[in-house]
Amino acid sequence: MRLTARLGLAVAAAFCLGGVAVPAAAHPLGDPQALRLSADGDQVTALWTAPADDLLVLGSVTGVLDDRREYVFDLNPDGEPEPVGDSDADLLRSSTEVADYLAAHITVTQDGRSCPAEVDLSGLVEAGAELVFSCETEVSEVTVTVTALTDADPAYRTVVFAEGGDREQQLYSADAPSAVWRFDASATGSRWAVLAAVAAVAAVVAATAVVGLRRLRKAARA
Secondary structure, three states: OOOOHHHHHHHHHHOOOOOOOOOOOOOOOOOOEEEEEEEEOOEEEEEEEOOHHHHHHHHHHOOOOOOOOOOOOOOOOOOOOOOOOHHHHHHHHOOHHHHHHHHHHEEEEEOOEEOOEEEEOOOOOOOOEEEEEEOOOOOOEEEEEEOOOOOOOOOOOEEEEEEOEOOOEEEEOOOOOEEEEEEOHHHHHHHHHHHHHHHHHHHHHHHHHHHHHHHHHHHHHO
16 A cells, blocks of 8 residues: 555645754654555554654664755745655665664554554655554454654654544654554445445446447447
8 A cells, every 4th residue: 555645645634733843863843754544454554754854763763774964955835845855765765774674663452452563664764664553353443552753752743534433644753653543344335335336336327338339239230
């Protein structure tokens, strides 16, 4: 699962900050991180995205990027964030330290039991890191905890979105890093049932049209 451009717009709308001084070595008061959740059977999929300069901070706190970069941020609201260079991107995507860090700082539990995560960093820089959590039973209610980068600066925040959840979004912070999310499996099933019904009706209509067209052609030949 990958975020679309709409998520970027939603994040901006959910967390607008202006005229804030930014620390030199981190960017916690800029655009927040985002986490998009979905549930299917006994799995929860989470897509974590962060601004480019925060990915460099991720590399620093995990020790993947050796030298701690000193970032110079333009306080102009139209200023571009510090980009991630190709060599840094390769190091981040191939790092087990980054994967382990995200698995430790983005967690899902079901009935008090941890749901192990598999982390895919292949799209980290371009589209985000995907974490797939496998729980013991079908997911209807889970606790999601996000503490990514709050060890670098407690001012970091994450906006969490949920597809099919009991609410559309919630802001996480160092002071409120966990929340319970409920997913309605029947709602997802009903949506698929409606789509299947529409497809079936469309097929019947198409078949009827073909039969009618054949009859018209036979009548015209006669």
